[in-house]
Amino acid sequence: MYDYAKLLHLIAGIVWMGGMTFMLFALRPAAMASMEAQPRAVLMGQVWQRFYVWVLVSVVVLFGTGTHLYTSTFRAARLATGNGSVPLGWNVMLVLGVTMMLVFGHIFFSGFKKYKRAIAAEQWPLAAKAGGLMHKMTLLNFALGWLAIISVRLLR
Numbered sequence: 587m588y589d590y591a592k593l594l595h596l597i598a599g600i601v602w603m604g605g606m607t608f609m610l611f612a613l614r615p616a617a618m619a620s621m622e623a624q625p626r627a628v629l630m631g632q633v634w635q636r637f638y639v640w641v642l643v644s645v646v647v648l649f650g651t652g653t654h655l656y657t658s659t660f661r662a663a664r665l666a667t668g669n670g671s672v673p674l675g676w677n678v679m680l681v682l683g684v685t686m687m688l689v690f691g692h693i694f695f696s697g698f699k700k701y702k703r704a705i706a707a708e709q710w711p712l713a714a715k716a717g718g719l720m721h722k723m724t725l726l727n728f729a730l731g732w733l734a735i736i737s738v739r740l741l742r
């Protein structure tokens with residue numbers, strides 16, 4: 587069970603982190619370099635609409651499997667030694683992982699909602715403003731994701 591949960595956890599992490607890598611470092615710069623503001627705003631809206639479904643699924647899987655990995659090990663350690671303890675990196679992953687999920691919630695439920703409303707009203711400067719904020723929050727999540735992964739591997 588533990589191994590399957592860890593495999594699912596890894597797959598969901600790869601989907602989210604890989605999607606952010608592609609969006610931040612390939613799709614967005616290419617769209618900025620080669621498209622007018624208006625069609626670019628429509629394209630990014632369509633891209634996010636699809637990508638965020640994958641992120642939502644990844645968030646559910648990461649949270650479910652992550653808490654299972656954490657709590658099952660914590661309980662086993664408590665049974666074996668009387669006090670449950672897990673590596674420091676696991677606690678860092680828990681905190682950073684939950685922070686990433688909250689940041690994504692903000693991107694999805696606030697930023698993207700504003701973005702879609704601006705596109706529907708053909709308010710292009712407003713769409714650009716909302717999109718810029720979503721971009722910054724995605725950069726933050728990308729950095730937090732790598733910090734969490736480095737911590738879970740290196741901090742004992």
Ligand code: HEM
Pocket residue numbers: 592595596598599600602603648649651652653655656676679680682683684686731734735738739
């Ligand atoms: C509620 C949030 C999270 C919790 C509680 C959690 C918990 C854990 C735990 C306990 C492990 C260690 C498993 C082990 O070594 O046997 C782990 C590993 C891992 N987690 Fe998370 N995690 C969370 C969120 C995330 C997020 C958001 C990402 C990336 C986007 C992520 C990516 C990974 C990766 C890649 C590993 C594997 C590292 C390795 O190979 O040892 N996790 N996680």
